[in-house]
Amino acid sequence: MNILELRNVTKRFGNFTAVDKVSFSVQKGKVLSLLGPSGCGKTTTLRLISGFENVDEGSILVSGKDVVNKRPYERNVGLLFQDYALFPHMSVEQNVAYGMKHRGFEKKLIPNRTNEMLELVKLIGFEKRKPGQLSGGQQQRVALARSLAISPEIILLDEPLSALDAKLRQELRFELKEILNTVNATTIVVTHDQEEAMSLGDSVIVMNEGKIIQEGHPTDIYEKPNSKFVAEFVGRSNWFNGNIVNKADDGILKIKTTEGFEFNILESLTPELSNGNYEICVRPERISLEKNEIIDEDSYINLLPGKVVDVAHLGPDIHTVIEVSNKRMIKVVEKYTGQVLKNNGTNVNLYFYPKDCIIVSSEK
Amino acid sequence: MKRSIDNFGTFFSVINILLAFIFLIFPIIVAIIMSFDGRSYLGLFPPPEYSLRWYERFFSDAYYLQGLKTSLIIAIIATVVSTTIGVSAAIGLDRYQGIGKQALESLFLSPLVVPAVVIGFALLMFFAALGIFDGFTRLLGGHLIITFPYTVRTTLAGLVGIRKSLTEAAMNLGATEGQAFWDVTFPLARTGIVAGSVFAFAFSMDDVAVSLFLTSPQTYTLPVAMISMMRTNFDLTIAAAAVILMTFTLCLIIILDWVIGLDKIIGKGVYRS
Numbered sequence: 045m046n047i048l049e050l051r052n053v054t055k056r057f058g059n060f061t062a063v064d065k066v067s068f069s070v071q072k073g074k075v076l077s078l079l080g081p082s083g084c085g086k087t088t089t090l091r092l093i094s095g096f097e098n099v100d101e102g103s104i105l106v107s108g109k110d111v112v113n114k115r116p117y118e119r120n121v122g123l124l125f126q127d128y129a130l131f132p133h134m135s136v137e138q139n140v141a142y143g144m145k146h147r148g149f150e151k152k153l154i155p156n157r158t159n160e161m162l163e164l165v166k167l168i169g170f171e172k173r174k175p176g177q178l179s180g181g182q183q184q185r186v187a188l189a190r191s192l193a194i195s196p197e198i199i200l201l202d203e204p205l206s207a208l209d210a211k212l213r214q215e216l217r218f219e220l221k222e223i224l225n226t227v228n229a230t231t232i233v234v235t236h237d238q239e240e241a242m243s244l245g246d247s248v249i250v251m252n253e254g255k256i257i258q259e260g261h262p263t264d265i266y267e268k269p270n271s272k273f274v275a276e277f278v279g280r281s282n283w284f285n286g287n288i289v290n291k292a293d294d295g296i297l298k299i300k301t302t303e304g305f306e307f308n309i310l311e312s313l314t315p316e317l318s319n320g321n322y323e324i325c326v327r328p329e330r331i332s333l334e335k336n337e338i339i340d341e342d343s344y345i346n347l348l349p350g351k352v353v354d355v356a357h358l359g360p361d362i363h364t365v366i367e368v369s370n371k372r373m374i375k376v377v378e379k380y381t382g383q384v385l386k387n388n389g390t391n392v393n394l395y396f397y398p399k400d401c402i403i404v405s406s407e408k
Numbered sequence: 409m410k411r412s413i414d415n416f417g418t419f420f421s422v423i424n425i426l427l428a429f430i431f432l433i434f435p436i437i438v439a440i441i442m443s444f445d446g447r448s449y450l451g452l453f454p455p456p457e458y459s460l461r462w463y464e465r466f467f468s469d470a471y472y473l474q475g476l477k478t479s480l481i482i483a484i485i486a487t488v489v490s491t492t493i494g495v496s497a498a499i500g501l502d503r504y505q506g507i508g509k510q511a512l513e514s515l516f517l518s519p520l521v522v523p524a525v526v527i528g529f530a531l532l533m534f535f536a537a538l539g540i541f542d543g544f545t546r547l548l549g550g551h552l553i554i555t556f557p558y559t560v561r562t563t564l565a566g567l568v569g570i571r572k573s574l575t576e577a578a579m580n581l582g583a584t585e586g587q588a589f590w591d592v593t594f595p596l597a598r599t600g601i602v603a604g605s606v607f608a609f610a611f612s613m614d615d616v617a618v619s620l621f622l623t624s625p626q627t628y629t630l631p632v633a634m635i636s637m638m639r640t641n642f643d644l645t646i647a648a649a650a651v652i653l654m655t656f657t658l659c660l661i662i663i664l665d666w667v668i669g670l671d672k673i674i675g676k677g678v679y680r681s
Contacts, residue, residue, distance in 0.1 A: 094580055096576055096579075115579075115584075116576070116579040116580055117579050117580075117581075117582050117583060117584055121580070122580065123576075123577070123580045125573045125576070125577055126573075127571060127573055129571065129573035129574050129576065129577035130577075131574060131577075131578075131591075131592055132596065133595050133596060142578070142581055142583075142591070143581030143582055145582075146578075146581055146582030146583045146587065147581070147582040148582075190581065191580075191581075194581060194582065
């Protein structure tokens with residue numbers, strides 16, 4: 045069942061179209077990530093859903109009912125603000141109970157539910173503290189408890205982890221996911237962080253300039269991006285530009301890049317284009333430097349000779365930069381398994397499969 | 409060389425503070441001591457004997473008492489009304505993001521800049537043109553105008569620290585806009601609002617320049633009474649009146665300190681989490 049549905053929602057600020065004919069839906073108990081750079085309209089979308097901005101065109105349905113003309117307090121939508129927006133003059137307890145008081149919860153049930161919520165977010169013992177006396181992570185959990193306490197039909201998280209430092213972020217991401225799972229909350233997470241979007245979301249919507257660029261399962265977004273924008277946004281990438289020169293049998297196309305390299309790519313992954321000019325993306329972790337690892341009958345495997353110019357050992361990964369032609373650098377990421385690091389200047393061969401070439405249109 | 413410049417700077421500021429102390433506090437201390445002078449005439453400082461005679465004189469003088477009563481009534485009404493209007497205006501200004509915001513703000517604060525004598529004279533003409541000759545109405549009008557900038561200013565300062573997301577969070581949790589104001593905005597801006605009303609009360613009690621133009625023979629404030637007494641029969645009742653006037657303001661500040669803590673008002677002025 046769709047808890048939330050947006051139909052052709054458009055929002056303009058003067059001449060600027062912040063949200064442009066956006067349509068999507070969220071099913072009960074699912075988590076949807078809205079991913080995009082700042083200013084792409086994702087936060088505006090949240091504000092439209094929660095009623096802090098008025099929709100110019102289109103409709104927003106919560107449990108099948110259009111809420112476009114409803115005030116924020118008439119919608120049963122929970123919003124977790126980026127700055128948490130905890131009331132600084134109220135204790136943790138009062139913050140959590142605030143919504144229940146105004147949503148007409150029976151008075152004698154409120155203390156119980158407050159307690160239940162604080163237990164859920166593991167903040168028992170902090171009831172009397174003021175928000176100013178809590179750490180960033182604790183504040184976030186109070187805000188989450190406060191939003192969940194009123195049992196909203198859908199909960200909207202606006203950059204929930206962006207205010208925290210990197211280490212805490214990972215821990216809290218896991219905790220957040222656990223809490224959302226426990227209460228089976230239907231959720232939208234707005235974020236500019238692809239890891240956050242992909243780890244929290246059952247599905248991901250990538251937005252740019254107010255429009256939805258791609259919607260899908262996190263794996264599909266990463267493996268089959270439909271545009272250069274999406275591919276670049278959801279991970280590291282090496283880019284080539286080229287034209288189809290030859291159509292071989294068994295579904296292999298030969299493409300010639302502007303540098304003069306010839307690659308084999310899969311026809312099934314190649315969109316039909318009028319001008320035949322494509323952008324090819326190869327993820328750094330899909331390139332191998334060791335030939336013996338890829339002994340394979342696949343005669344179409346791509347090979348690119350080059351010279352190591354930089355090696356960085358980043359704990360679990362080794363990042364290598366390889367010059368394949370004059371000033372043309374290729375990034376390669378390998379798992380570190382105790383191998384000897386390569387010296388700068390070493391001649392190496394880059395190997396990658398046709399199936400690992402992501403092909404998108406070079407047209408905008 | 410560098411060092412001696414620094415040292416001189418420190419020396420200079422210490423001297424400044426000392427001078428300020430002498431010129432601000434010393435005259436007040438003299439006035440307070442003189443008000444307890446036991447002599448029946450105006451003699452030299454310090455008094456050889458002490459008594460409460462000037463206070464007795466004050467409280468048995470109908471002219472002064474009338475002035476004190478008017479002052480208190482005007483100050484209380486002006487404070488309440490000016491705080492109410494000031495807070496509303498400040499909230500409006502704080503939310504309004506369109507053109508003319510700056511101009512509007514300056515306009516509201518303009519009574520701070522215009523000399524009080526000019527305001528007094530202008531109001532006298534204005535009220536006359538309107539056909540209002542009642543002293544009380546004119547005084548109240550004048551006091552509203554001089555106290556209003558303080559309530560607007562301090563409320564605005566109090567609102568600055570309140571993020572918009574707080575009100576929105578309240579509304580998201582089911583509070584109407586009005587409820588969100590009373591639950592969130594008002595308690596957080598309270599120090600600013602209270603500070604404004606204290607200033608309003610103090611300035612209303614204290615004002616001479618505007619009041620002088622707007623009094624009528626029957627309705628006059630205590631400071632005006634003091635000035636006219638000074639001209640007709642100058643004695644130490646004026647010192648007693650001054651101390652009483654001061655006491656009212658001081659009491660207010662002490663109560664305030666006790667209720668919300670003065671350091672909050674003067675120090676930060678804005679409640680921050």
